[in-house]
Amino acid sequence: MEPVKVIELKKSIFEANDRDADNLRGELKARGVFLLNLMSAPGSGKTTTLIQTINRLKDKIRIAVMEADIDSDVDAIKIKEATGVESIQLHTGGMCHLDAEMTRQGLGGLQLGQTCISNQPDLVILENVGNLVCPAEFDTGAVKNAMILSVPEGHDKPLKYPLMFSVCDVVVINKIDVMPYFDFDLEKCKEYIHMRNPKATVIPVCAKTGEGIDAFAEWLLTQVKNWKS
Amino acid sequence: MEPVKVIELKKSIFEANDRDADNLRGELKARGVFLLNLMSAPGSGKTTTLIQTINRLKDKIRIAVMEADIDSDVDAIKIKEATGVESIQLHTGGMCHLDAEMTRQGLGGLQLGQTCISNQPDLVILENVGNLVCPAEFDTGAVKNAMILSVPEGHDKPLKYPLMFSVCDVVVINKIDVMPYFDFDLEKCKEYIHMRNPKATVIPVCAKTGEGIDAFAEWLLTQVKNWKS
Numbered sequence: 001m002e003p004v005k006v007i008e009l010k011k012s013i014f015e016a017n018d019r020d021a022d023n024l025r026g027e028l029k030a031r032g033v034f035l036l037n038l039m040s041a042p043g044s045g046k047t048t049t050l051i052q053t054i055n056r057l058k059d060k061i062r063i064a065v066m067e068a069d070i071d072s073d074v075d076a077i078k079i080k081e082a083t084g085v086e087s088i089q090l091h092t093g094g095m096c097h098l099d100a101e102m103t104r105q106g107l108g109g110l111q112l113g114q115t116c117i118s119n120q121p122d123l124v125i126l127e128n129v130g131n132l133v134c135p136a137e138f139d140t141g142a143v144k145n146a147m148i149l150s151v152p153e154g155h156d157k158p159l160k161y162p163l164m165f166s167v168c169d170v171v172v173i174n175k176i177d178v179m180p181y182f183d184f185d186l187e188k189c190k191e192y193i194h195m196r197n198p199k200a201t202v203i204p205v206c207a208k209t210g211e212g213i214d215a216f217a218e219w220l221l222t223q224v225k226n227w228k229s
Numbered sequence: 230m231e232p233v234k235v236i237e238l239k240k241s242i243f244e245a246n247d248r249d250a251d252n253l254r255g256e257l258k259a260r261g262v263f264l265l266n267l268m269s270a271p272g273s274g275k276t277t278t279l280i281q282t283i284n285r286l287k288d289k290i291r292i293a294v295m296e297a298d299i300d301s302d303v304d305a306i307k308i309k310e311a312t313g314v315e316s317i318q319l320h321t322g323g324m325c326h327l328d329a330e331m332t333r334q335g336l337g338g339l340q341l342g343q344t345c346i347s348n349q350p351d352l353v354i355l356e357n358v359g360n361l362v363c364p365a366e367f368d369t370g371a372v373k374n375a376m377i378l379s380v381p382e383g384h385d386k387p388l389k390y391p392l393m394f395s396v397c398d399v400v401v402i403n404k405i406d407v408m409p410y411f412d413f414d415l416e417k418c419k420e421y422i423h424m425r426n427p428k429a430t431v432i433p434v435c436a437k438t439g440e441g442i443d444a445f446a447e448w449l450l451t452q453v454k455n456w457k458s
């Protein structure tokens with residue numbers, strides 16, 4: 001069989017917001033606030049994973065959450081009800097990603113500026129728009145990037161969304177409870193992830209049952225402590 | 230409990246490509262070529278659904294496929310091997326969506342211009358980038374838009390990605406075989422879809438087993454015939 005034809009379409013230019021993101025990271029460092037940017041495809045279980053993780057950490061560190069969504073505020077309400085931590089909704093107005101300026105607006109909504117230093121969160125989690133493409137291209141100013149890949153999406157995703165996997169420090173593989181019903185090869189998935197990013201930490205979990213969440217919470221707590229020291 | 234705070238982030242301006250898309254549709258109409266734009270989140274089963282559908286239709290009409298992806302050409306190869314129809318890969322170079330100009334470049338790759346009228350495809354299927362946000366914002370010039378929502382993504386997706394559901398003429402609900410393992414309410418999902426788009430056709434399928442694919446193939450064949458008449 002002859003090879004398929006491949007046509008390269010030209011890439012449009014996204015406005016760089018790298019300097020703005022670096023500035024924001026500097027401000028967060030000065031305040032001792034750790035910002036995690038959590039990304040994934042739609043429906044991979046970001047909110048459920050966050051609830052489980054926050055409930056394991058909220059007695060150890062102060063946590064606040066920014067839930068970004070095109071529309072609706074169901075996720076911010078869910079987080080607030082299930083964990084009790086401060087949770088705000090960011091509406092992107094149709095935008096497919098968050099950049100550093102939008103993140104800064106969100107942090108303003110958390111009233112970081114008005115809070116005295118002893119009262120401010122140690123950890124702010126930004127739940128980005130459900131999208132494996134655009135959020136990877138915009139540095140939000142976060143200290144670390146995390147992503148969730150869920151089993152039903154398939155183990156080939158690192159091949160198809162290379163940038164997302166290469167910018168993430170940790171990849172949480174969610175919904176491992178349904179592994180028997182899908183053709184998902186965990187070892188192959190890890191291999192593909194490490195092709196994109198040899199340093200990525202991979203943590204399999206089931207957010208529904210809580211399996212594996214301790215490991216993710218532990219990873220996150222270590223990152224927060226390192227940032228504040 | 231007090232309501233969560235909601236912050237509206239400003240929407241950036243996307244360059245309109247509506248006129249270009251209308252022109253492309255006009256050219257396709259003159260040639261009697263029907264273009265379907267198929268969208269979904271990553272891992273919802275677009276390629277598998279296409280293979281099943283094409284194999285039911287390829288003896289009735291001439292079909293060609295354009296597989297858009299950030300990177301890799303696994304999907305175009307898969308389609309070609311599994312169906313034998315002409316299949317080309319479009320690399321978007323990191324872009325999160327296709328617009329009318331990119332679609333036109335793809336159609337050029339199918340050599341529509343060089344083909345004599347009796348030899349050209351009746352149906353061209355464009356498999357868009359896996360993304361529930363950006364592809365919905367750019368008219369590709371397609372005659373109809375279709376999307377796939379898979380059961381593991383959850384029945385609440387029409388609430389979170391309103392534009393995608395409102396621009397699609399048909400919503401295929403895939404992976405209905407795993408319904409028992411997920412909290413997915415099909416009736417609620419249909420209700421949410423019709424909130425966004427009262428005219429949307431909803432077709433539940435399992436692309437893995439072929440269940441429900443006849444209905445989608447039938448819908449598609451009717452659209453192609455209407456367009457050519």
